[in-house]
Amino acid sequence: MKNRFSTKITTFVIVILLFVIITMVYASYLISENFYKENLRNDVEHRLRSHAIAIEHQFDLPTINHVFLMEQKEDVHLGLFDQNLQLILQSDSLDDEWVDTYREWIKDQLAVEHPFPIIDDVHTGIGFHIPHIWGVHPIVTQGEIQGYLFMDQDTEKFEATKAKLIQLFGIMGIITFIIGFFLLMYLTNKMSRPLREMGRATTEIANGNFENIPKESGSDEVGQLARDIKSMAHQLKEYRDSRQQFISHISHDLRTPITYIKGYSAILKDSADLKEEERIRTVEVIYNEATRMEHLVQDLFQLSKLEEGRIGIQKEKFQALPWLSQLIESRTMQLEKKNVTLKLRSNQEDIVLFADEFHLSKAVVNLVENSIRYCQSGDEIEVAVFKEGKQVCINITDTGIGIPEADIPHIWDRFYRVDKARTSHSGGSGLGLAIVKQIIELHNGTVTVQSQVGVGTTFSLCLPDST
The missing domain is CATH 1.10.287.130 (Signal transduction histidine kinase, dimerisation/phosphotransfer (DHp) domain)
Structure with a gap:
């Protein structure tokens, strides 16, 4: 696919990698060039100062010739000018145009105060095809300037090795690019493979196949x-x-x-x-x-x-015991029909509930009717209301048939019945407990159940205490 994630990230990183490699190669070249020129400038400065000192120490023709003999090289021009900047001696034959150029440069340098020797990089000039380094140092004897020693050092040696340096840096860049490219392909493929698998899995899930689930891989x-x-x-x-x-x-x-x-x-x-x-x-x-x-x-x-969430809860304060007494009274006929006894108990008389009375009544009635439905003749039901910390709790406890432990997590599901043989005729609609759970959660409360087969069941409703 042309628009694959791995293709996009590979292209992006390759562009970045190329940019970094080219930048590093160019920077390495500049650093090498500057390093060479700086060393060459220092060398020119050292040689020029040493020659000037030697000539000043013994200002005669043999000493001057010896100095010029030492600098007879293809890449060096040495000249001695008098006080009036007339050329006295040169290391090799130069055109007058070159001599005039040297003289004008020396004038320009002497016009401004500089510490000697004066060293400068010259990038333009007559017939220049490579940069040069020029330097000048005065010849002083007995406190008077006798002339100026001038040196022209070209950078031909570096320019000759420039192509080799560029070739070397280019080869290094290509090798780095190839290694980075294959490493990048491996990493992006490794990263995108699980993403592709998850993409296929989500397509299967969208088509209704929930079995093709991607394997969990790592903690990233x-x-x-x-x-x-x-x-x-x-x-x-x-x-x-x-x-x-x-x-x-x-x-x-x-x-x-x-x-x-x-x-x-x-x-x-x-x-x-x-x-x-x-x-x-x-x-x-x-x-x-x-x-x-x-x-x-x-x-x-x-x-x-x-x-x-389309049912609004209208909370108000009301006394718990009178309210529960009315609810129990309304279920007297069902209790008498099954010969079941129901008791109301509380640890204090003035417990106040802050809730939607209508909907909370629906929840409690559902639980009481559920207990009656699963009790046998002679069983008992107890409704207890009490305070526990910052909560008011209502427990509905019966001595009925109980709920198997495996069924307890599912009793809040719609239409779930513990006894699969029961229908809506004998086991209710199967929606009562689901309604209870939703009502209690709307009150920011909790509903829990504890049960043991053959012993009985206790449902606990706990709501925040408003007092």
Whole structure:
């Protein structure tokens, strides 16, 4: 692919690498050139000063000739000028134009105060094809200036090796580039391979295949991304399975009352000589099934709004004991029908709750009805309200059949039933505990459960204490 991440990062780094290599090669050349010229300047300065001292020490023709003989080199011109800058002696034959150029330069230097010897880099001149280094030093004997010793040193030796230096630096740059290129290709491929795998995995996940999950690799950002994708796939799979179970459960729980209503309605329709007693029983069945279906739809609607946060909580302060007493009183018929005893207990009389009374009543009633549903004749239920630190807690404890430990983490799921044989006729809609959890969480509270099979179950609702 032309737009692959590895291609983009490789191209970017190669451009940076080329820029760095070219910059380093050019900088290395400049450093080498400056180093050579600086050493050459120092050498010219040393030689010029030494020759001037020798001539000043013994100002005669043999000494001067000896000095000029020492500087007879192809890359050096030595000249001796008198006080009036007339050329007295030179190391080799020079054109008058060269001599005039030297003379003008010396005049310019002497016009400004400089410490001697005066050394300067000259980059332009007559017939110059390479930079030169010029220097001048006065010849002083008995306190009087007798003349000026001039030296012209070209940089031909460095210029001759310039091509070799450029070639050497170029080879070093190419080798560095090749090594960096292959190392970069290896690293980018190693980095992009898990990203490509995760890209393929996310495509599979988008197509509904949650099994092709990338392996976790390392503890870096790429490994963290793989773990996040794995977690996302797991949650999406749970959501898909939950949705399928939801559709299956709602279809089953709606189909049953509809079947009853349809069947008994047909009896009313087709049986003209139906006895009054049978007609009343038939109408009662239709009414009960319609009521059950209505409750199921209401629970679904309420749970949907709770999960979407579309239900507002209107908190107010109210006394806990009178409120709980009314709720228990409203369930007297259910308790008597199953021969179950319910007790209310509190460690103090004036406990105040700060909550939405209507929705909290719904949560407590759901838990009480759930306890009644799973109790046997003669069992007991206890509702206890008490303060615990900065919380007010309501415990609903029963001596019913209990919940197996493996089922406890799932009881808050929609339509989950511990006893799979139960239906909405005998086990409720399967939405009650899910509604309880949503209501308590909207109050910034917690709901927990402890249960033991054959011993009983305790649900604990804890809300922040407003007092």
